[in-house]
Structures are given as structure tokens and as C-alpha cells.
Amino acid sequence: MGVAERKSRERAERERCITAAARAIAESQGWSAVTIRRLAEEIEYSQPVLYSHFENRDAIVAAVAIEGFQELASVLRKAARPKADRRTALRSLATAYLGFTRQHPALYEAMFTMPTSLRFAAADTETALRSAFAALAACVGQSGNDDGIAVETFWAALHGLAELERSGRIRPGARNERLAFVVDRFVTG
Amino acid sequence: MGVAERKSRERAERERCITAAARAIAESQGWSAVTIRRLAEEIEYSQPVLYSHFENRDAIVAAVAIEGFQELASVLRKAARPKADRRTALRSLATAYLGFTRQHPALYEAMFTMPTSLRFAAADTETALRSAFAALAACVGQSGNDDGIAVETFWAALHGLAELERSGRIRPGARNERLAFVVDRFVTG
DNA sequence: CTTGAAATCCTAGCACTGCTAGATTATCTA
DNA sequence: TAGATAATCTAGCAGTGCTAGGATTTCAAG
Numbered sequence: 213m214g215v216a217e218r219k220s221r222e223r224a225e226r227e228r229c230i231t232a233a234a235r236a237i238a239e240s241q242g243w244s245a246v247t248i249r250r251l252a253e254e255i256e257y258s259q260p261v262l263y264s265h266f267e268n269r270d271a272i273v274a275a276v277a278i279e280g281f282q283e284l285a286s287v288l289r290k291a292a293r294p295k296a297d298r299r300t301a302l303r304s305l306a307t308a309y310l311g312f313t314r315q316h317p318a319l320y321e322a323m324f325t326m327p328t329s330l331r332f333a334a335a336d337t338e339t340a341l342r343s344a345f346a347a348l349a350a351c352v353g354q355s356g357n358d359d360g361i362a363v364e365t366f367w368a369a370l371h372g373l374a375e376l377e378r379s380g381r382i383r384p385g386a387r388n389e390r391l392a393f394v395v396d397r398f399v400t401g
Numbered sequence: 402m403g404v405a406e407r408k409s410r411e412r413a414e415r416e417r418c419i420t421a422a423a424r425a426i427a428e429s430q431g432w433s434a435v436t437i438r439r440l441a442e443e444i445e446y447s448q449p450v451l452y453s454h455f456e457n458r459d460a461i462v463a464a465v466a467i468e469g470f471q472e473l474a475s476v477l478r479k480a481a482r483p484k485a486d487r488r489t490a491l492r493s494l495a496t497a498y499l500g501f502t503r504q505h506p507a508l509y510e511a512m513f514t515m516p517t518s519l520r521f522a523a524a525d526t527e528t529a530l531r532s533a534f535a536a537l538a539a540c541v542g543q544s545g546n547d548d549g550i551a552v553e554t555f556w557a558a559l560h561g562l563a564e565l566e567r568s569g570r571i572r573p574g575a576r577n578e579r580l581a582f583v584v585d586r587f588v589t590g
Numbered sequence: 591c592t593t594g595a596a597a598t599c600c601t602a603g604c605a606c607t608g609c610t611a612g613a614t615t616a617t618c619t620a
Numbered sequence: 621t622a623g624a625t626a627a628t629c630t631a632g633c634a635g636t637g638c639t640a641g642g643a644t645t646t647c648a649a650g
Binding site: 324325341358359360361362364365367368369370371372373375376379381382383386389390393394397398 | 513514530547548549550551553554556557558559560561562564565568570571572575578579582583586587
Binding site for chain 3: 404436437438448449452457458
């Protein structure tokens with residue numbers, strides 16, 4: 213009896229629709245426009261249906277964030293293809309990271325700025341986050357026994373640049389100079 | 402007739418109470434607990450009175466953020482007292498910055514994470530923000546004609562560390578190592 | 591094909607939010 | 621003391637996340 217499979221497939225598809233709608237609305241009108249009623253209207257179901265898929269609104273944001281971590285990991289892996297020297301490798305990585313944050317600001321917001329409960333979420337979060345971090349670590353590497361200090365710090369520098377740029381606290385014109393500067397600090401790592 | 406002066410003094414005092422209450426509630430229960438009704442109850446006035454002081458809720462958050470920028474500038478200025486070498490100066494600055502973010506997480510959140518409209522706010526924001534930035538620049542300095550690139554990047558590194566640490570994305574135990582690492586990258590600036 | 595159970599879904603509503611119009615009260619001037 | 625002005629409150633709107641309980645559909649057994 214394939215009826216159970218069909219139902220579960222339809223459920224999965226509907227769940228995909230919910231996160232897709234949430235992401236689309238957030239990216240075009242901000243996360244405050246992502247309301248349960250709006251999402252329900254979008255998928256053409258009543259509001260309570262959403263709560264059979266997600267525990268609450270934050271869980272929807274978290275689901276989108278996990279998507280984001282997976283995509284970021286993929287982007288970083290592609291950017292970290294073995295390059296000639298360390299400088300161009302780091303530059304490629306940093307460019308990819310900052311490009312991602314600029315192309316998907318709402319997604320990045322869901323990943324880092326929004327829900328404080330995300331770090332306690334399902335194991336998916338952990339693995340997706342670790343995957344993205346691993347992509348960073350593979351490129352930044354660790355000199356001697358620094359135990360990932362360099363990777364964490366490099367990540368923090370990129371994240372800080374992304375956030376300050378997004379909020380308009382640093383000059384957008386000097387973007388490339390800052391990128392070159394931060395890469396320069398880390399080539400001799 | 403000092404009646405007008407008294408009234409304006411009382412108004413200013415009440416305004417101070419509002420931001421103080423907002424800040425206190427935010428720091429103890431998060432910004433989501435800072436509601437207009439709650440603030441009204443706190444200052445023992447009805448809700449509409451708040452709107453004779455601030456245009457909307459965001460303006461209250463912005464007012465708290467400005468306070469934060471002023472305090473951060475003060476903290477950084479104190480930490481940037483002329484030291485022997487550049488390394489200890491940078492280390493003192495970074496320690497002060499990260500200490501501030503840890504001691505006033507909600508305040509820092511209002512300053513950087515929360516309202517996207519803050520950068521367009523009153524001139525007070527600009528001056529307060531510039532003041533804090535100047536305190537950073539005075540210590541980091543700029544080698545040659547980099548036009549503040551080093552300062553912006555250093556700031557971004559600190560901000561990134563603060564955010565990733567707050568959200569539990571990097572190990573809290575390695576805090577000092579990261580601080581030493583980032584300072585190390587910038588001594589030869 | 592019909593029937594009863596089970597899964598599915600929707601209507602209606604609660605408590606809360608930011609915000610505001612209009613009535614009410616207090617305050618000061620003449 | 622009377623009138624005008626300023627200050628304040630009451631009551632309510634539209635919207636939010638979320639949920640209980642009833643209605644509907646779906647499916648398996650007779």
C-alpha cells in the first residue's frame with residue numbers, strides 16, 4: 213500500500229513549501245513580514261496546519277537557517293578548491309563568504325542574528341554548522357597546535373565584516389580593501 | 402516663571418526613566434519583554450504618554466543604543482591610555498571591548514543587532530557612533546594611507562568575536578587565545 | 591457499496607502586541 | 621473665579637502567535 217508513502221511525500225513537499233515561502237518572504241520583505249497567517253495563505257492551508265509541521269514560528273526560522281548552513285558549506289567548499297598559494301585560497305574563501313551574506317541577507321540573518329534557541333535545536337543544526345565550519349577549516353588550516361583558534365578568528369573577522377557592512381557601520385566602498393587587509397593578516401598564520 | 406523649566410525638567414527625568422526601565426528589562430528578560438504596556442506600568446503612566454516622548458518602540462531602543470555608544474566610547478577611551486608598546490595597547494582595547502559586550506549583552510544587541518533604522522536616526526547616533534569609532538582609531542591607528550581600513554577591520558574582528566561568542570558558535574573556553582591571536586595579527590599593522 | 595473509525599483540517603477565539611482617537615482631568619492665565 | 625490650554629487616561633483597532641474543539645475527509649473493514 214503506497215498510500216502511506218504518498219501521504220508522507222505530500223507532507224514533506226508541503227513542509228518544503230513552508231520553508232521556501234518563509235525564505236522568499238523574508239528575503240523580499242524582511243522576517244517581520246513572515247507571519248503564520250501569511251504563510252498559511254501562501255501554502256493555501258489554515259494556520260493550525262503549520263503547527264503540525266513546526267512547533268512554533270521560531271522552528272520555521274530555524275529550518276530555513278539549517279538550509280542556509282548547508283548552502284553556505286557548499287559555497288565555501290566550492291570556493292576552497294586547491295589553489296596555487298595560500299593567499300589566493302584565503303581570498304577566494306573570504307570573497308565567497310561575504311558574497312553569500314550579501315546575496316542572501318535574510319537567510320544569513322536567520323542563521324546568525326535571529327533565534328537564540330537555534331544552537332539548542334535538532335542535531336541537523338549541529339551537523340550543518342559543523343559542515344560549514346569544516347569547509348572554513350580546510351582552507352584556513354591550523355598552524356601547529358592552535359586547535360582551531362585561527363579558523364574561529366578568521367570566521368569572526370568575516371562575520372564581523374558582514375554584519376557591520378550590512379548595518380551600514382563601515383563604508384561599503386572600502387569593501388575590497390578590507391578584504392585584502394584581513395586576508396593579508398592571515399596569510400602568515 | 403520657573404514653571405516651564407520645572408515641567409521640561411520633569412519631562413526629561415521621565416524620559417530618562419523610560420530608557421532606564423527599557424534597558425533594565427531588556428538586560429534581565431530580553432528585548433521581547435520590553436513592551437509599551439510594561440514600560441508604562443514601570444513609570445506609572447498610561448501608554449500614550451510614552452508616545453509623547455518617543456515616536457514608536459524602535460525609537461526607545463534607539464535611545465538606549467545611543468546611551469550604549471556613549472558608554473562604549475568612554476570605556477574604550479579609558480582602556481586606550483598610552484601604553485608602553487602597541488601590543489599591550491591593542492590587547493587592552495580588545496579586552497575592554499569584549500568585556501563591554503559580555504557585561505551588557507542586551508545593550509550591545511540594541512546597538513548593533515536590533516534596529517536597522519538606527520543608522521538613519523538622529524544626529525546623536527552619528528556623533529555617538531563616531532565617538533566610539535574614534536576611540537578605536539586612536540589606538541589602532543593607521544599605517545600610511547590606508548584611510549581607516551585597519552580600524553574598520555579590527556573593529557569587525559572584535560564584533561565578530563563578540564557575536565559568535567554570544568550565540569555560542571565558538572568555544573567560550575578559547576576566548577583568551579582568540580584575543581591574543583587577533584591582537585597578534587594587528588601588531589604589525 | 592456501506593459503515594464506522596481514524597486521520598486530517600478548519601473555524602473561532604484567547605491573550606498579547608504596537609499604536610491612536612476622543613473624552614477627561616488637571617493646570618495655568620487672565 | 622472662569623475660561624483656555626495643556627496633560628493624561630480610557631477604550632479600542634488591527635495585527636500577532638498559538639490552540640481547543642468541532643467539521644470534514646479519508647480509509648479499511650464488513
